[in-house]
Amino acid sequence: DGGITQSPKYLFRKEGQNVTLSCEQNLNHDAMYWYRQDxxxxxxxxxxxxxxxxxxxxxxxxxxxxxxxxxESFPLTVTSAQKNPTAFYLCxxxxxxxxxxxxxxxxxxxxxxxTRLLVL
Amino acid sequence: xxxxxxxxxxxxxxxxxxxxxxxxxxTTSDRLYWYRQDxxxxxxxxFVLLSxxxxxxxxxxxxxxxxxxxxxxxxxxAAVHDLSATYFCAVEGTSYDKVIFGPGTSLSVIP
Numbered sequence: 001d002g003g004i005t006q007s008p009k010y011l012f013r014k015e016g017q018n019v020t021l022s023c024e025q026n027l028n029h030d031a032m033y034w035y036r037q038d039x040x041x042x043x044x045x046x047x048x049x050x051x052x053x054x055x056x057x058x059x060x061x062x063x064x065x066x067x068x069x070x071x072e073s074f075p076l077t078v079t080s081a082q083k084n085p086t087a088f089y090l091c092x093x094x095x096x097x098x099x100x101x102x103x104x105x106x107x108x109x110x111x112x113x114x115t116r117l118l119v120l
Numbered sequence: 121x122x123x124x125x126x127x128x129x130x131x132x133x134x135x136x137x138x139x140x141x142x143x144x145x146x147t148t149s150d151r152l153y154w155y156r157q158d159x160x161x162x163x164x165x166x167f168v169l170l171s172x173x174x175x176x177x178x179x180x181x182x183x184x185x186x187x188x189x190x191x192x193x194x195x196x197x198a199a200v201h202d203l204s205a206t207y208f209c210a211v212e213g214t215s216y217d218k219v220i221f222g223p224g225t226s227l228s229v230i231p
Binding site for chain 1: 153161162163164165168208210218219220221222223224226
């Protein structure tokens, strides 16, 4: 079955600690994204990557870091610089529409099940 | 800068009634998504709208796109309790990289 997996489902962070959230996809998608969702709010883009070894900051990148060493994997590290990390983190992937020249495709972003991060 | 707004943000409706959720966006785009999120869960794709005048229907939900007005609507027909969820619209930027989400509409269907 193709899809996106995220782990762990719940993660607890102590103050001053860096933690890493895993995101893996087997959909052969080039583009991957990390979003943060606070209670009762919409999704805000943290980082995105459209090709291996390259990634771009989203709207709220401060206090986070990512890597994209493999096409299937896009881990997110929440660093100690992120002072308010408690949130629901969602990873997504999609076809890179730049490569299709923007040709309309019935494609969407596919989301993983999410990781809930809590601070101890 | 692309901004996406939805209204209403909260909607409580009786079973059997009809209602419309509105999604406005600030800059040109010809691609809009609607997603559903159940409490504590991830997002499920409902519709992808690709061009002006596009209309998609699935069960009691129908979505439309007016790119000239920068407006999409999600119409609910004869609501049932199972439709209770938060509905998000999301708009793709013209450089095909980022997708910006609206704040979501929390729908509660009351028996």
